[in-house]
Amino acid sequence: MRILLVEDDPDLGPAIAKALRAENCAVDLVPSGIDGAHLGDTETYDAALLDLGLPDLDGAAILKEWREAGRTLPVLILTARDGWSDKVAGFKAGADDFMTKPFRVEELVMRLRAIVRRASGHAATRIECGPLTFDSQSGQFELDGFPVRLTAFEWRVLSALILSREVVIDRLTLLERVYEGDADNDSNSLEVIIGRLRKKIGARLIETARGRGYRLTAATE
Template sequence: MRALVIEDDPDLREQVAKFLSDDGFAVDVAADGDNGAYMAEEYPADIAIIDLGLPGMPGIDIIRQVRKSGRKYPILILTARDGWQTKVEGLEAGADDYLVKPFHREELIARVRALVRRVGGWTQATLNSGPYIVDTSAKSVMVDGKPVDLTSYEFRVLEYLLTHAGKVISKSELTEHLYTEDEERDSNVIEVFIRRLRSKLDSDSQYNPITTLRGSGYRWDLPRA
């Protein structure tokens, strides 16, 4: 998953980015409204965390611009102002939730995760599909009741496919949502991750959860439990 953080306070920006990175997100950051507005429209994202009191373009205007452009990823507002009018204005502009500063790491991650899951129609942190139980909070995977050990990037690929179960995901989309602009990208590595996942999740080809559509990408094909 890939998150965009638009926050002018350098300490808070670094803190939020670290919280998300430690939880497995690829994170892009912007320190002002103008740069943030550009990144919000041009960069791939699974969620944006936007401060309302930004230099340059205000956070409210960024949200309106993002929604006007047709981008539908969830937006979480960060605000130091606890007046109900500010929260209502942000939600009416197109934000999905808000978080008043200061906040705890656990609350931030819980809200971000809930918003990302909601896009795929999931309501709980544990994603159940066929014999697979994937806990996105604990970063654990069970198959037929037995634990499966995945690397960090293998888990990210699995989580993205499962969160978007039934949708064809191209290699380029997976690459964009796994890595930030600063990271070296190689879409061929995705094939390696998929091959490893198949080996670890379905070594005897009993369930075939991941379908390859030649020239198009990959799709998680098992129904939700």
């Protein structure tokens, strides 16, 4: 998953980013509401974690602008405010979930995965594509019932492919997932990762759409 984290707390923001990266997420951490609003408008994310109490631009105002502009990415609000009126304001602005500080980062990760599953139409935690299965709650891949050992880069690419199975994902999007938004890295590295994945799960499961990108497919022919 590629996550936008808009949090100005100098301790909490990096701690959340570290926990998400340990779960193989690509994270863009920004402490500024203005910068966060811009990234949400111009980049592609699987979800956003948005602090309400930002110093330069209120989180609810950012979210309202995103929704009015048609941005549908799932958003989990983070706030030190525990009043019911603040929660109502957050949900009215278009939040998918709400967590009050302090909280356990482990719970944050689970709830983040849950809103991404719902937004992707995957209410069930297990997603299948032929012999390949992905448990989106644990993050574990299985092939014919056996666990698949993956590097962090391989996991990011394969999770993006299985969440959009049977659909071609362009190379730029996959590169951004791998390198946390920096697509200027050597594009040949994506071919290397795809090659390693094909050895681990079978070459036929990952199709190359020439000049476009890659697709995970259950088709055998």
